[in-house]
Amino acid sequence: MSRADRPAGLNRTLIGLLGVALLVAGGLAIAAHYGRLWWVDEHSTLVPGTEAPPTWVLWAVVAGAVVLGLLCLRWLLAQLFRMPKSAxxxxxxxxxxxxxxxxxxxxxxxxxxxxxxxxxxxxxxxxxxxxxxxxxxxxxxxxxxxxxxxxxxxxxxxxxxxxxxxxxxxxxxxxxxxxxxxxxxxxxxxx
Incomplete structure (x- = not known):
């Protein structure tokens, strides 16, 4: 891979790892639904109780979403300019x-x-x-x-x-x- 293609290689690697992680998470969710995981009770709820989560959980989700959005934006901007820096x-x-x-x-x-x-x-x-x-x-x-x-x-x-x-x-x-x-x-x- 040439020096000009390094971001493309990194992009492929990160997208591949994200795809594998999503496949594993989806497979585990399906296996849990059908009771194939010994550590998960198929009749239990996803979270205990019926109360709304604490406020800090909502803020943590929002903060995580903002960070993820900024990382995606940074990735998108990296696609626009892929040439090496001047020396x-x-x-x-x-x-x-x-x-x-x-x-x-x-x-x-x-x-x-x-x-x-x-x-x-x-x-x-x-x-x-x-x-x-x-x-x-x-x-x-x-x-x-x-x-x-x-x-x-x-x-x-x-x-x-x-x-x-x-x-x-x-x-x-x-x-x-x-x-x-x-x-x-x-x-x-x-x-």
């Missing part, structure tokens, strides 16, 4: 004393601007992660459905990525590109 690159100068600090996000902006200028591309976002000597470029490109995907990929690799390699003075840049289409809602992933 700070430091270059030591050989001719002059001192160093240069560059945010990796600064190097990604021109790449996104280049890709947005290509024919058939509606929008593009770019992130650069990794070390300065081994950068990884992550692209999210939204294109028109009629665009030639192989020609677009070739143009990105031969122009935008080549310019990034030249600017960073590196021989290779690992590229991950996610291509989305405006009308058809299809997603194609090209590595």
């Amino acid at each position: 700070r690159w430091r270059s030591e100068g050989s001719a002059w004393p001192g160093s240069t600090v560059l945010e990796s996000s600064t190097t990604a902006e021109p790449v996104a601007a280049d890709v947005e200028g290509y024919e058939g591309v509606r929008s593009a976002s770019a992130w650069v992660s990794g070390r300065r000597t081994q950068p990884r470029l992550h692209l999210l490109v939204t294109a028109e459905p009629a665009v030639d995907v192989s020609a677009l990929r070739e143009r990105i690799m031969s122009h935008a990525v080549a310019r990034l390699r030249e600017a960073l003075e590196v021989e290779t840049v690992a590229v991950t590109m996610e291509l989305r289409f405006t009308e058809d809602k299809k997603v194609a992933r090209v590595n």
Whole structure:
């Protein structure tokens, strides 16, 4: 699994664990209903007595629901932005004393601007992660459905990525590109 897909793996794991927990709880409830659990009396009530629960129980349920709702909201927001955070690159100068600090996000902006200028591309976002000597470029490109995907990929690799390699003075840049289409809602992933 690539670094850009880590949230997806975590999501699958958490959703899988939640599904298993719900299946177990449902199975136990059905088994209790039919008297298959030795520690549960099938004729007993769910809670003892017929009185309303204490006020603190109601507040605890409300607090639990609020926390669960906030966690779900956080999970939903994490789905919107899945790219790696930018890093700070430091270059030591050989001719002059001192160093240069560059945010990796600064190097990604021109790449996104280049890709947005290509024919058939509606929008593009770019992130650069990794070390300065081994950068990884992550692209999210939204294109028109009629665009030639192989020609677009070739143009990105031969122009935008080549310019990034030249600017960073590196021989290779690992590229991950996610291509989305405006009308058809299809997603194609090209590595």
